[in-house]
Amino acid sequence: MSVTRSTPRAGAWAALARPARRRARAHARQGAAGFSLVEVLVAMLVVAMGIATLVGPRRALWLAQAVLILAYTAIITVFLPEQWLHPYGAVVKNVPILALLLVLHQLEKR
Numbered sequence: 712m713s714v715t716r717s718t719p720r721a722g723a724w725a726a727l728a729r730p731a732r733r734r735a736r737a738h739a740r741q742g743a744a745g746f747s748l749v750e751v752l753v754a755m756l757v758v759a760m761g762i763a764t765l766v767g768p769r770r771a772l773w774l775a776q777a778v779l780i781l782a783y784t785a786i787i788t789v790f791l792p793e794q795w796l797h798p799y800g801a802v803v804k805n806v807p808i809l810a811l812l813l814v815l816h817q818l819e820k821r
Contacts, residue, residue, distance in 0.1 A: 753783070773816040780805050780812070 746754075756779065763772050784805050787794050794802045 768815070768819070770816055770819045770821070773812045773819065777809055777812045777816075780809055 760772065760776055760779070763769075764776075784802060787802055797803075
C-alpha cells in the first residue's frame with residue numbers, strides 16, 4: 712500500500728515558487744520585456760554616461776554620475792531597505808564608487 716504524504720521539502724519548494732509567480736505576474740503587467748519605461752530610460756542614461764566616460768571624461772560627468780548614484784541609492788533605501796544587507800552588496804557597493812567618483816572629480820584638471 713502506498714501512502715502519499717507531504718514532506719517538509721515539498722513545502723519549501725512551494726514556498727520558493729510563490730515569489731517567482733508573483734514576479735512573473737508583475738512582469739506580465741509591465742509588458743512583454745518585463746521592464747517599465749522608467750527602467751528603460753534610466754538604463755539608457757547609464758549607458759550614455761558609460762560611453763561619455765570612454766569618449767571624454769569630464770568633471771561634470773563625475774558629478775552627474777554621483778548624483779545619479781545618490782538618487783537611486785536614496786530610492787532603494789526608502790522602498791527596498793533590505794538591499795543594504797544583500798550578500799552581494801547591491802547597495803553597499805555604491806559607497807566606494809562614490810568615493811572613487813570624488814577622487815576622479817578632484818584629480819580632473821579644471
